[in-house]
Amino acid sequence: MSTSELAEPVTFNPLAEGFVAWPYDQYARLRAEDPIHRSELLHGYCITRFADVNTVLRDPNVSSELDHATPTPLTIDEIRRRDEAPRGGRTLVLLDDPDHAHLRTLIAKPFRPREVDALRGLVDERVRVRVDQLVGARGSGEIEFDLIEDFAYPLPVEIFCQMLGIPEEDHPGFRFWVNCIARSLDPVMDPVEREALVGHMEDMYAFIESLVAEKRGRADDDILSGLIHAEEDGASLTTDDLITQIVTLYVAGHEPTAGLVGNGMLAMFNHADQWALLQSDRSLLRNAVSELLRYDGPNQFVRRIALEDMVFDTPGGTTSVPGGSVLYVSPASANRDAARWGETADAVDIARPDAAQHLQFGAGIHACLGSHLARLQSEAMFTALLDRFETIELAGDPVWSTRMVIRGLNQLPVRATLH
Numbered sequence: 291m292s293t294s295e296l297a298e299p300v301t302f303n304p305l306a307e308g309f310v311a312w313p314y315d316q317y318a319r320l321r322a323e324d325p326i327h328r329s330e331l332l333h334g335y336c337i338t339r340f341a342d343v344n345t346v347l348r349d350p351n352v353s354s355e356l357d358h359a360t361p362t363p364l365t366i367d368e369i370r371r372r373d374e375a376p377r378g379g380r381t382l383v384l385l386d387d388p389d390h391a392h393l394r395t396l397i398a399k400p401f402r403p404r405e406v407d408a409l410r411g412l413v414d415e416r417v418r419v420r421v422d423q424l425v426g427a428r429g430s431g432e433i434e435f436d437l438i439e440d441f442a443y444p445l446p447v448e449i450f451c452q453m454l455g456i457p458e459e460d461h462p463g464f465r466f467w468v469n470c471i472a473r474s475l476d477p478v479m480d481p482v483e484r485e486a487l488v489g490h491m492e493d494m495y496a497f498i499e500s501l502v503a504e505k506r507g508r509a510d511d512d513i514l515s516g517l518i519h520a521e522e523d524g525a526s527l528t529t530d531d532l533i534t535q536i537v538t539l540y541v542a543g544h545e546p547t548a549g550l551v552g553n554g555m556l557a558m559f560n561h562a563d564q565w566a567l568l569q570s571d572r573s574l575l576r577n578a579v580s581e582l583l584r585y586d587g588p589n590q591f592v593r594r595i596a597l598e599d600m601v602f603d604t605p606g607g608t609t610s611v612p613g614g615s616v617l618y619v620s621p622a623s624a625n626r627d628a629a630r631w632g633e634t635a636d637a638v639d640i641a642r643p644d645a646a647q648h649l650q651f652g653a654g655i656h657a658c659l660g661s662h663l664a665r666l667q668s669e670a671m672f673t674a675l676l677d678r679f680e681t682i683e684l685a686g687d688p689v690w691s692t693r694m695v696i697r698g699l700n701q702l703p704v705r706a707t708l709h
């Protein structure tokens with residue numbers, strides 16, 4: 291970096307060349323020079339230090355409800371789209387307590403550790419079948435495949451469909467719908483494309499609605515039936531709320547799980563000693579997943595609204611943030627903050643003793659509901675890659691998706707030798 295560049299005040303610029311492939315240099319500068327950074331692009335504040343991210347996520351004086359924001363072009367647009375949506379259900383992600391707590395309690399049961407553990411057989415089997423298909427389709431000896439397209443991307447949707455009791459022949463349709471929704475979350479888009487996406491999402495809602503109607507009268511033993519019949523203090527979910535939470539689960543669960551496995555394997559290719567260590571000591575797997583989430587987890591930012599004026603300690607004094615401001619809080623940056631992780635913040639160390647303290651699953655009342663399921667799935671996927679292949683290596687350039695919030699790969703070409 292030249293001296294003149296250093297003299298420029300740091301700006302958060304996700305459109306800068308190379309940002310998608312490696313956002314960590316920008317985060318490092320923001321943490322050092324402007325950790326509560328006013329972004330003109332986002333009409334809000336980027337918060338990048340571990341201590342601040344951790345505090346904001348747990349602060350009851352911040353909200354997840356967009357209506358509390360002092361209007362910006364982005365919030366106005368998003369509120370308009372929300373209010374024009376054909377369905378009235380509201381996702382728990384964008385609500386505060388008590389509405390949030392009400393919905394979360396009603397859908398939480400299948401995601402508790404004991405219930406998730408019981409899914410281990412189902413998840414392992416699903417992963418095994420996918421690797422069998424891959425190997426069968428590509429012959430024996432050495433095979434090449436795309437770790438994202440052929441493995442990490444389809445599996446979370448297939449697993450969740452199976453958990454919900456959705457018939458096998460409908461899984462590809464769900465994959466398409468989930469991609470549509472993930473795309474629809476991007477703030478800027480051609481109106482014709484936006485309209486097509488709204489149509490596809492309506493098809494997904496209609497499909498789930500008919501499935502719910504079918505299952506309502508029955509006492510099936512699958513997760514969808516459990517959600518339909520869930521009651522807490524005499525309250526239950528309306529059909530619109532139920533469908534919205536199911537769609538939320540697909541969207542919240544899919545991209546980040548695929549992102550964890552894709553980003554994680556790329557990190558392993560770039561740190562082959564750590565992959566070899568994991569091969570030789572599988573007891574490190576759980577901690578390795580935490581470390582990969584810390585090192586290059588998919589979640590770049592979660593959004594909050596300051597309900598009151600806030601004051602942060604910053605280099606050379608303090609920075610005030612007015613109530614009503616939109617806050618973009620970065621778990622990805624927090625997880626690389628040397629003030630929290632020490633000198634080795636930028637290294638991959640699958641034996642790091644406190645790796646599980648990372649913030650990729652968020653914190654506070656909105657902390658990830660699916661973290662146990664995400665761990666179970668990713669452990670099953672990493673185990674399959676360790677067990678089924680003698681060697682696995684990069685076979686071409688990784689291609690990053692351009693999505694800003696959930697950062698992940700579109701392609702990760704690999705070459706593997708079979709045992």
Ligand code: HEM
Nearest residue numbers: 382383542543546547550592650651652656658659660664
């Ligand atoms: C590696 C994978 C995953 C990562 C990194 C991740 C990360 C996160 C983060 C950071 C949040 C907090 C959002 C906020 O504070 O606004 C969150 C919330 C949530 N996650 Fe995950 N997630 C993952 C997988 C999953 C899975 C597999 C599911 C379920 C199928 C899931 C369901 C949810 C739900 C429902 C919420 C909202 C919770 C609430 O608002 O109370 N996530 N996740």
